[in-house]
Amino acid sequence: VLAVPGLSHANKEVEALTKDPKNFATWGLDYAGTRYSTLDQINTSNVKNMQVAWTFSTGMLRGHEGGPLVVGDVVFIHTPYPHRVYALDQGTQSVIWEYTYSGEKDTDQAQVISVMCCDVVNRGLAYGDGKILLAQGDATLVALDAKTGKVVWKVKNGEPKVGMTSTNAPLVVKDKVITGIAGGEFGVRGFLAAYNLKDGSLAWKKYSMGPDADVGLNPEKTMTWTDGKLAPVGKDSSTKTWKGDQWKLGGGTTWGWFAYDPQLNMVYYGSGNPGTWNPTQRPGDNKWSMSLWGRDADTGEAKWVYQMTPHDEWDYDGINEVVLVDQKVKGQDRKLLVHFDRNGFGYTLDRTNGELLVAEKYDKAVNWATHVDMKSGRPQVADKYSTDKNGADVNTKGVCPAALGSKDQQPVAFSPKTGLFYIPGNHVCMDYEPFEVEYTAGQPYVGATLSMYPAGVDAKTGEKNGSHNLGVFTAWDATTGKIVWSKDEPFSVWAGAVATAGDLVFYGTLEGYVKAVDAKTGEELYKFKTPSGIIGNVNTWSYKGKQYVGVLSGLGGWAGIGMAAGLEGGSEGLGAVGAYRSLGNFTKLGGTFTVFSLPNK
Amino acid sequence: VLAVPGLSHANKEVEALTKDPKNFATWGLDYAGTRYSTLDQINTSNVKNMQVAWTFSTGMLRGHEGGPLVVGDVVFIHTPYPHRVYALDQGTQSVIWEYTYSGEKDTDQAQVISVMCCDVVNRGLAYGDGKILLAQGDATLVALDAKTGKVVWKVKNGEPKVGMTSTNAPLVVKDKVITGIAGGEFGVRGFLAAYNLKDGSLAWKKYSMGPDADVGLNPEKTMTWTDGKLAPVGKDSSTKTWKGDQWKLGGGTTWGWFAYDPQLNMVYYGSGNPGTWNPTQRPGDNKWSMSLWGRDADTGEAKWVYQMTPHDEWDYDGINEVVLVDQKVKGQDRKLLVHFDRNGFGYTLDRTNGELLVAEKYDKAVNWATHVDMKSGRPQVADKYSTDKNGADVNTKGVCPAALGSKDQQPVAFSPKTGLFYIPGNHVCMDYEPFEVEYTAGQPYVGATLSMYPAGVDAKTGEKNGSHNLGVFTAWDATTGKIVWSKDEPFSVWAGAVATAGDLVFYGTLEGYVKAVDAKTGEELYKFKTPSGIIGNVNTWSYKGKQYVGVLSGLGGWAGIGMAAGLEGGSEGLGAVGAYRSLGNFTKLGGTFTVFSLPNK
Numbered sequence A, B: 001v002l003a004v005p006g007l008s009h010a011n012k013e014v015e016a017l018t019k020d021p022k023n024f025a026t027w028g029l030d031y032a033g034t035r036y037s038t039l040d041q042i043n044t045s046n047v048k049n050m051q052v053a054w055t056f057s058t059g060m061l062r063g064h065e066g067g068p069l070v071v072g073d074v075v076f077i078h079t080p081y082p083h084r085v086y087a088l089d090q091g092t093q094s095v096i097w098e099y100t101y102s103g104e105k106d107t108d109q110a111q112v113i114s115v116m117c118c119d120v121v122n123r124g125l126a127y128g129d130g131k132i133l134l135a136q137g138d139a140t141l142v143a144l145d146a147k148t149g150k151v152v153w154k155v156k157n158g159e160p161k162v163g164m165t166s167t168n169a170p171l172v173v174k175d176k177v178i179t180g181i182a183g184g185e186f187g188v189r190g191f192l193a194a195y196n197l198k199d200g201s202l203a204w205k206k207y208s209m210g211p212d213a214d215v216g217l218n219p220e221k222t223m224t225w226t227d228g229k230l231a232p233v234g235k236d237s238s239t240k241t242w243k244g245d246q247w248k249l250g251g252g253t254t255w256g257w258f259a260y261d262p263q264l265n266m267v268y269y270g271s272g273n274p275g276t277w278n279p280t281q282r283p284g285d286n287k288w289s290m291s292l293w294g295r296d297a298d299t300g301e302a303k304w305v306y307q308m309t310p311h312d313e314w315d316y317d318g319i320n321e322v323v324l325v326d327q328k329v330k331g332q333d334r335k336l337l338v339h340f341d342r343n344g345f346g347y348t349l350d351r352t353n354g355e356l357l358v359a360e361k362y363d364k365a366v367n368w369a370t371h372v373d374m375k376s377g378r379p380q381v382a383d384k385y386s387t388d389k390n391g392a393d394v395n396t397k398g399v400c401p402a403a404l405g406s407k408d409q410q411p412v413a414f415s416p417k418t419g420l421f422y423i424p425g426n427h428v429c430m431d432y433e434p435f436e437v438e439y440t441a442g443q444p445y446v447g448a449t450l451s452m453y454p455a456g457v458d459a460k461t462g463e464k465n466g467s468h469n470l471g472v473f474t475a476w477d478a479t480t481g482k483i484v485w486s487k488d489e490p491f492s493v494w495a496g497a498v499a500t501a502g503d504l505v506f507y508g509t510l511e512g513y514v515k516a517v518d519a520k521t522g523e524e525l526y527k528f529k530t531p532s533g534i535i536g537n538v539n540t541w542s543y544k545g546k547q548y549v550g551v552l553s554g555l556g557g558w559a560g561i562g563m564a565a566g567l568e569g570g571s572e573g574l575g576a577v578g579a580y581r582s583l584g585n586f587t588k589l590g591g592t593f594t595v596f597s598l599p600n601k
């Protein structure tokens, strides 16, 4: 762990760390979230010899999301709620310190668990200013001393009694740490918050919906894509798209990942689904749920916002990660933001101003919309799959993708060598039946019954092929919006990918395999069965001159909720239990950190 | 899984299976319990290249004892209570069937857990007659169809409400299955029971103490070593060594391992400590606690019995496994029974008749007795370490070994190539303070406070050397009673060893390492850190021409009880928590089956 630098430059330290491929110092490897490592010791010709170097059980069952953070010689791993964090010595593979969270005195663990929508997952740690940051399940944010594991400060970021929880991976930016909130299924009004790294005091907090001031919107200056150009959002752009006070239960939570551009000094992320999954109950566009955001890192003010799925009717929660890359679009160098939404469209925007450049289906199974109209920026919804048009208590069948999207929380990787994005994908469709629901604080505010099943079509063409795969792993050109190659996987790929200069892409599968594929062709070059299903991110780093690949294995998350929470009914677990039931034939619960390397020779 | 043969010859099938090193069909590899495999693909020169082939999480935390059973192409693994059994396909590493035990309707799981003395461990499965046998924590014995996992029959072998539990590995013998009972710390009167494989009906049941008929003693024919020769035990040999009815709470439980000699048709095992650890409360030899037994497999009648620790004052529970080998002693071919007792003596007897041949310290730290008098067969107790002579409420200090013995449940291996036994050992001493305790059914009947610490002496010489190791791994010549080599380990070696024709011995450590050492020299040739601490048995087998080594990793058992049960006080967990506290710096809970092989080339 490096020396503590001046606070206002914590991000300089993080930036420096992320530039040395020895480390994996933030969830996305770098602030841009590329998950691209310049390490090439393990490459397409020798990856077949890769083997397990060491393993470490976390002592916890249920879903292990996120990945190991590596800062200097120390590996930091974390567990689901109620959390543990271990600082591990790579030389001796032993515990330098551990942090065991037993919850706050006034908080009932069982109640917290009951309001975590999709297992008790956590997407991982952040490092900055000599501290390890963890957004805890009960919506407290804690800063640990990276050297000792002692609590430096802890703040309450939300109230679990009303369904607020935390599962996001925080991001250290300058003298602040950025975090979000979960609870979109409990009528929580989402926000992004920045706390001062030094003492945990609140620096700013901006909601996804509500009055302009709450949301950090400047009616004249905050831009959005409208009618083929960027235009100011105007006054009350959020509240006027909701019936009455409904924005107060508006959802738009922020439970995923955040990215940062140090040059532009902007923070980027997506906001989640609007409150209640029953669209007939909440007329209007429900702004700014389901939106991509560019905010000033110092003030939180929105520079631009773009709504991907106005008036969501399918739970296409917009929180998936955004990746900041500089590529040529139509011959022009652009500063891009690339995002693969749950709704099945891959978006490429200009991150300086929010200009919409590309919006194409990255899985051709997608049928809820025919396309995104590039002028209005709005998806053209297919009436047949409109759960609002079909109405409450009508089961709309065959909607693709399912609520868990063509991709969910599992982050993509980008390789500057190929110029491609690597998308761990779901290939799942659903039936969706909305019903009337009344809000009660701390109770589910869902209002829809779902069931899910394999898409049964070719992901590259959309043609029916009677396939049973629930997953795909896809290489994508974000400058043109085209699939380059796509590989079927029996189950959704719920694990984050990493790309390397060894021309490899690594990912994990729900049955528990770590796989390495050729970045150019998708050819599978290696697989190994880890103890449990993988929903964590595969990361890579080096130690004493050797490249390592590591991942938390531990089934759970929404796809693994049946086993994680012991649910049996096909439509339980918000509709996911049925589709993934056969996972039990392949793997069981259990958190294990598994580290790979080439053999010593 | 082979075809079902005639029932009365189930052992013929098991014998045949154990003769093919492809399998690992009983806990001891063979009926003799040698844990010796003729496989030699992995050997002293290539073991350094060994690597993890695959892994499988059991979905359970706490202590994973016992090892994988391999019958044909199928691997069967089990978990702690409340149990799961998985039949795994080695080709696809997926689940053929699983058995999940949710307990009996009238049984309270928490109560069962509260009366399992030393974690909720289980020492593993038996195979025979197309069935998989499991002695469950709540003292039910279940037979599963080896092809489907369906329950064929289930019987109640004991009442958990009065502290009877099961942790033993059953043994299939002819048309019966042999099992025992745990509860020595709850005033349970131990017994060995044989159930008919076909339907689970009781064939015979013989107690460790009580009236001759209950114990299966023939006053004229059952022999014991006395005064330099074998002599009949005589009438009431058990009851007359107890005050009044105390034999009814007499202990002598049978929670470990059983061996069988098909030619002699005899079953062998050891019985445990007498009821209450406070020796001042139970005058007399307390026969036949702490004894080695040879019984007729058809009737259960005792052919011979030998008490190792008359009137136990230290909890030197005598259940450790017995190994049946044919070796020369003093130039003569003998049918031997070799046993490494908790009390620190390695015993070699003639298994045909119970003649005492050798009794020597296999860890020179042992100080509670100066030696075993070969004429009387009795240990010569050192007054200083007699907790009875020192009396109740006096803390007798510096007793070696500690209650968990110079070896506990972890089985040894024997190599016919070297003629040596390989002993996974403890190197721990204790303070022991007995106190008056009254019997209450289902409550601990312990009556002593213990604390444990490193022996601090050289295991080979007994000389003080200020060492801190809690474990040793020792090679032993049972024909002479001599240590050949001994290797220190930081923690007790709580995992069962296996020896191979590749001149290797494999074992596991509490920090989680699987190690391979040279059978001749003890030189460490390989180590790998599995996810959790190892208290399971390392087994080896082959599949499609490749040799595999496999072990259940998963900290717990008596040595790991602090972490497994969340105990903090140094003298909690029957005195074990303090000594092993630092284990938490190395590993955490979590059950993972880890399989090794040489790389594909």
Ligand SMILES: O=C(O)c1cc(C(=O)O)c2c(n1)C(=O)C(=O)c1cc(C(=O)O)[nH]c1-2
Binding pocket: A065, A117, A118, A119, A121, A166, A167, A168, A181, A182, A183, A184, A185, A253, A254, A255, A272, A273, A317, A403, A404, A408, A409, A556, A557, A558, A559
């Ligand atoms: O609306 C929310 O606040 C919220 C929270 C979470 C979460 O915190 O994990 C998920 C979702 N929604 C969600 O829609 C979803 O698909 C999802 C998947 C997972 C997961 O970890 O597998 N979490 C969540």
Ligand SMILES: O=C(O)c1cc(C(=O)O)c2c(n1)C(=O)C(=O)c1cc(C(=O)O)[nH]c1-2
Binding pocket: B065, B117, B118, B119, B121, B166, B167, B168, B181, B182, B183, B184, B185, B253, B254, B255, B272, B273, B317, B403, B404, B408, B409, B556, B557, B558, B559
């Ligand atoms: O007296 C008994 O019935 C009994 C039972 C058990 C058991 O069933 O595990 C142990 C012991 N005693 C015991 O003395 C002991 O050292 C021990 C260690 C372990 C273990 O699994 O680590 N179990 C037991």
